[in-house]
Amino acid sequence: MSVSSKTTPGACPGSAERQPAAARLRTGTLGTADITFFVVSAAAPLTVMAGVAPIAIVLGGIGAPVAYLIAGVTLTVFAVGFTTMSRHVRSGGAFYAYIAQGLGKPLGIGAALLAVVGYNGMEIGVYGLLGSAGADTAHALWGVDVPWLPIALAGLLLVWYGGHRSIDFGAKVLGVLLVAETGILVLLAGGVLLRGGADGLSLASFAPDNVLVPGTAAVLAFAFIAFTGFESTVIYRREARDPGRTVPRATYIAVCFLGVFYAFVVWAVIQAFGDAAVVEAAANDPGGLFFAAITTYVGAWAADLMHLLIVTSVLASLLAFHNAINRYALALAEEGVLPAALGRVHPRHGSPYLAGAAQTVLGLVVVLSFALAGADPYTQLLLWVNTPGGIGLMVLQLLAAIAVPCYFRRVRHGEGAFRTVVAPVVAAVLLTAAIGLVVSEIDAFTGASATVNTVLVALVPGVLLLGLLLAVRLRRGRPEVYARFAEEPTE
Template sequence: MSVTSPKTAPPSAAPAGLRTGSLGTSDIAFFVVSAAAPLTVMAGVAPIAIALGGIGAPAGYLLAGLTLAVFAVGFTTMSRHVKGGGAFYSYITQGLGRPAGIGAALLAMVGYNGMEIGVYGLLGSATQDTVHALFGADVPWLPVSLAGLALIWYGGFRSIDFGAKLLGVLLVAETGILVLLAGGVLLKGGAHGLSAASFAPGNVLVPGTAAVLAFAFAAFTGFESTVIYRREARDPDRTVPRATYIAVAFLGLFYAFTVWIAVQAFGDADVVKAAGSDPANLFFTAITTFVGGWAADLMHVLIVTSVIASLLAFHNAINRYGLALADEGVLPRSFARVHTKHRSPYVAGLAQTALGAVVVLAFWAAGADPYNQLLLWVNTPGMLGLMALQLLAALAVPFFFRRISHSEGRARTFWAPAVATVLLGAAIVLVIGHIDLFTGASPLANWIMVAVAPAVFLLGFPLAHRLKTRRPEVYEAFGSK
């Protein structure tokens, strides 16, 4: 009987693959919700939504959540029939054809990278704010962002279950501080008593709700990444749909509840003025009043950890897209290498980290602001790209089910995705119509940011033609692995 050393695999051993069966429903949900960065979204963005939309802002988050729940019906139904690791682009390929799928693959890589790399600017600025608030000191943002790049690389290099456990801890911490705020407001009865006026039709059906909806849809970006972890999920036909619904339900209800708590902390009559005059400190003022100054200090720290959790979640998603595209033969085969010990796509992770470092250093060299330019100008095209992918995926569902034999109901395979297509299209129009609120940039810069997503998607069509003529075997197999 021969014994093989665990440190040296025999020459005939198969290459290492992702760690299958590692992730349960809660693990995948942690990745998705962490990517959304609930504390950062609430403390940093919700006050602007209140200032623009009034006390009806909480209902906007509920409406966005309901729209994405409708999208999830067709999306998760299709996930039982499409086994590929390419998530969005696999679905779009199977429903709308290979040229659209290749365009979607490019858009996914640009979109997810935009969502992640821009957040290194937020990490730098949030850390600056935290250090200044706690110690009165000023720190440069670039070393913080570069240290973040190294930290996130290491988190992605380690095993996926390590990442899930780390994100679980960070997510509990950031949601816990918001629950603490809610407890203080509820126990003390708010500023002037508790009110349900935020959900009254007269306060919801106002012109400012369009802006609220634009912010609300942006707050859910990345929730669909549940399917990216299909290869590593336990019983993926059950785990992935459950995690998707849990993520959408949690984010929709938690966002709406937390924004309502912020309204109660200042009162229906005063919250809009407070949010408009000092949006950056709305949540810090509320938690200082209803819990204590120590809680505000803790919230500053947890905003930084919230950003780190979001970066790690997006980094892991990007790496798996890179691995899937390498398996397809579109990206270099080296991107498909998986670490023998940690079972992570470490080459894809290195490439993504290097790209992030190049972008961060370029913005620093240009003297750009880490928040107003690195975050907003890189994040916004990424957000629009992922929203466009959601729209294309919803559109792909009925076309896919028309072509296969199945026992799924028509409500899941046609009506829900049709409704989701209309609603997601409306959401994209809302975001584009209020793009200046997201970027604070010139009309020309906004036009360029809006144009990135369609330009990248359309680039996929000549690339598809090139693949079809020069590498037909890669083209024919695309979207099926």
């Protein structure tokens, strides 16, 4: 059933009359492949592999590929309860709606604020990576030294434009960029396999003795962060065709693809240098490991192409997160928590264009602030802003997992115990361990002082607490908004 003839989930009473029918999100637009493109693009596979996987190899040795499989299995278990609940809670607010329905409105409002801050942190910090990667690419290919700030600002403009246009336009753009960035990694892996690697192909990466090493905990922490954004499939529910099927399918495809693909590519790069030599090669030049491998096994032209595709990979990630943030802001504006103007939808493109403009302005302010402070775009703008964002989204996953059995205890349903109790409880335990790993290895993510790391980690519970205080204020000062928060529309 199209939402165009109904009050939008979470909307204020009468909002359907105030907003013309044409000014709605484009319902029935996205298929399984489109949603998958959005969430896999957010993870930026090429950037994660070329930029982070070498560090994982240094820390965890040749057993590093298994960490990505473990993270993928954990998040697949989480997806079981998460997607089951998506069939019953139809709000565009996803995380916060599930948490509010299962654990109560105060925690739901806290989760809403944490989601807004977390997703913004994951996107805005990446503008530092865009500037850094763009500058590196210009120097590597043309010998030109370009300041990072103009590149980041150009990215802000491009991402704003992509989010301003229709959602199907964004899906097409991300589809092309995702095929390109995964294609270059497949080309690298194919070259290694065809030539048999440096010392012949080996499965030693999957041997327990090579997996259970002291650095495994740190690698697991990196692996979990590499999946960030996969859960945003449910944010596109209102724009999906047959959301009861397409959203779960896209979620499973995304997380399974990322887990297997990451593990395969890391294993292939290990084969490119050989089990005995890869750790030293990664330690000596982590940023050049993938470029050296593809130059050897495919050709220098492929390394040049990889430089360019890393930049487009980062742009694709930015656009994917931008679209997710806009839809969270739209849902919260409809709830009455954020200003109503952020809930306006473009009459032609069907996009939450004012939310997109506001998010772009916020990104501009943060990027310029770091630039004016003389901060490094990678080690400070990217890592300091991204890290609390990533931890925040993992905390939301944990709360959502806990919310699933609590919700299904209170409602009548025909779902099995595995989906509503067993899988969510197992996921909650595993996610708790994963969050503990990330926090314990925070130094590896930021390279910052103990004081900075403490502040970055404390931001997550601080934002959640601020959200709880906001809930108290809403309950007292705007009881009608509080009562309506995350409630299902009446049929």
